[in-house]
Amino acid sequence: MHYWLTNVRIETGYRYENDWIAGTASKTVAIEVMDGNFSQIIDQNLWHTDGTSTVIDGQNQLLLPGLVEKHCHLDKSKLGTAWRPVTPAATLVERFESEIPQLDALPITITQRATNLIKQELAAGTTQFRSHIDIEPMTELRYFDAIQTLRAHQVFPIELVAFPQHGLLRSHASDLVEVALQRCATFIGGVDPYSLDGDYQASLAETFRLATKYHAGIDIHVHDRGVAGTMTIREIIRLTAQHQLQDQVFISHAFGLNDFTSSERISVFAELAKLKIHIVSSVPLTNNTLPPIKELLQAGVPVHLGCDNVYDSWSPYGDASLQQKLARLGEILGVKDQIDLTQLLGLVTDGLVPLTTDGKMQWPAVGMPATYLLTPADCTAEFVARQTPITQSAFAGNNLLSPNL
Numbered sequence: 001m002h003y004w005l006t007n008v009r010i011e012t013g014y015r016y017e018n019d020w021i022a023g024t025a026s027k028t029v030a031i032e033v034m035d036g037n038f039s040q041i042i043d044q045n046l047w048h049t050d051g052t053s054t055v056i057d058g059q060n061q062l063l064l065p066g067l068v069e070k071h072c073h074l075d076k077s078k079l080g081t082a083w084r085p086v087t088p089a090a091t092l093v094e095r096f097e098s099e100i101p102q103l104d105a106l107p108i109t110i111t112q113r114a115t116n117l118i119k120q121e122l123a124a125g126t127t128q129f130r131s132h133i134d135i136e137p138m139t140e141l142r143y144f145d146a147i148q149t150l151r152a153h154q155v156f157p158i159e160l161v162a163f164p165q166h167g168l169l170r171s172h173a174s175d176l177v178e179v180a181l182q183r184c185a186t187f188i189g190g191v192d193p194y195s196l197d198g199d200y201q202a203s204l205a206e207t208f209r210l211a212t213k214y215h216a217g218i219d220i221h222v223h224d225r226g227v228a229g230t231m232t233i234r235e236i237i238r239l240t241a242q243h244q245l246q247d248q249v250f251i252s253h254a255f256g257l258n259d260f261t262s263s264e265r266i267s268v269f270a271e272l273a274k275l276k277i278h279i280v281s282s283v284p285l286t287n288n289t290l291p292p293i294k295e296l297l298q299a300g301v302p303v304h305l306g307c308d309n310v311y312d313s314w315s316p317y318g319d320a321s322l323q324q325k326l327a328r329l330g331e332i333l334g335v336k337d338q339i340d341l342t343q344l345l346g347l348v349t350d351g352l353v354p355l356t357t358d359g360k361m362q363w364p365a366v367g368m369p370a371t372y373l374l375t376p377a378d379c380t381a382e383f384v385a386r387q388t389p390i391t392q393s394a395f396a397g398n399n400l401l402s403p404n405l
Contacts (some may be wrong), residue, residue, distance in 0.1 A: 063372055072156075
């Protein structure tokens with residue numbers, strides 16, 4: 001693979017009006033993409049065509065890192081089917097047990113539905129995915145095998161989480177999860193080991209045992225509050241250190257982080273940062289469920305956003321846009337200035353942001369993967385706040401907006 005991306009703008013620093021940062025400066029460049037990486041970056045006025053290379057004209061648009069979807073459910077979405085509101089369910093167990101017959105009765109296949117969700121996410125700038133895939137005795141590995149087959153035909157990565165949604169212990173799913181890990185699941189998941197499995201220590205011990213055995217990451221959904229949530233999070237911290245899984249453990253939702261107080265709160269957040277335990281949020285609007293993202297970031301904890309539900313048996317909402325999640329979070333947190341809006345982008349790019357907080361260029365750079373998007377925004381801050389459209393995107397140089405799905 002070899003081509004030139006020309007007439008694209010990259011940010012070079014913050015633009016000041018007296019002591020106020022009023023925007024960012026940029027310059028127009030030509031970038032050579034070779035073997036999936038940025039191989040040259042030169043001023044546009046110094047670039048000349050050799051007459052043989054493929055050239056893509058960026059039309060003076062802004063170049064930004066590609067977005068990373070850290071939490072979706074490719075097996076659950078009903079996209080492509082007729083509208084139907086969410087059916088009533090009195091309990092969490094009733095919800096997930098009624099979900100399977102609902103999905104299996106749909107007139108289009110899981111592959112078609114997952115493809116519809118992927119296309120919608122790609123149009124919104126996503127270039128990489130992590131999807132939780134339900135694994136339990138009611139479906140065994142049907143969903144996992146279907147999404148794994150779909151993944152094999154894509155030019156972008158899809159991390160698969162073997163996800164025992166009905167409870168790893170409660171549904172006796174350990175053997176099935178182990179088979180999924182043998183079939184190259186990237187992560188092992190879990191749901192509320194305290195309240196759903198009834199024995200959070202045994203559940204987490206088995207989760208970490210399997211992760212260690214198969215060199216997999218961990219991504220556990222923790223919705224539990226109060227003691228249930230705080231004890232679960234503390235045990236995850238303890239086991240991460242014991243199994244030496246630094247930077248490989250993720251806690252999705254993590255509502256219980258709100259329930260740590262005073263010195264304990266400071267200590268726990270410091271431990272999360274030290275072990276590089278990641279927090280993933282879908283930016284819920286329910287009162288007091290959003291984890292304390294500002295505090296976590298200040299403590300050095302890696303934080304990510306994901307779309308989670310997109311028109312499924314759990315929610316009729318969701319537009320598969322990480323931009324929308326990012327703008328919602330910015331609004332909730334009251335983020336308004338140029339620096340903070342710019343840095344907010346890192347929550348949906350695995351931390352890649354064009355400028356540091358002191359205005360130094362750090363992306364793109366020669367040798368980095370050519371995973372990017374183009375947008376008519378003036379700057380990163382406008383892209384975040386105004387949700388400007390994505391006109392083109394690529395993973396490792398491969399075009400994604402007209403993928404061979």
